[in-house]
Amino acid sequence: MSATLTFDDSLWPLIVFRFTGVMTGPQYEQFLTRSSAYLERGEKYVCITDVSQAGLPPLAQCRRLAEWIRTHDAALHERVLGNAVLVTTAPLRLSMSLVFHLKPPPMPHVAVSNMDSAVDFVTGKLREAGFLAEAERIRRHLAAPSSRVG
Secondary structure (H helix, E strand, O other): OOOEEEEEEEEOOEEEEEEEEOOOHHHHHHHHHHHHHHHHOOOOEEEEEEEEEEOOOOHHHHHHHHHHHHHOHHHHHHHEEEEEEEOOOHHHHHHHHHHHHHOOOOOOEEEEOOHHHHHHHHHHHHHHOOOHHHHHHHHHHHOOHHHOOO
């Protein structure tokens, strides 16, 4: 499986990161560089990190992420209102636990098994922070087709 990484910020203040396969070292650095750029905007936001189609990351990437979190601790705490990690396999949950053992995330986070739960978490965090219109817009846009009226 070839690795891909996508960033979707079309529903800002929501960013959706999607990983498929196993990132190469340069791809992983691209993810961290782009994540840093979002922090540098100085705006509050929420994330959904979808690793449901990702492969198991190498230990070096887990360590690199822990290092990146450590470096950006204050900005992550201040700007990221919440991060929902969409993870569906036990090995990836274990990998996530390893990173969070090395460096607990400074922002609210949750591991979920489906997109609806991820959307519930991030829109709840937006509402708590007073971003009511943004939360409703995101919820409407990402609502499951079966729950849409009309």
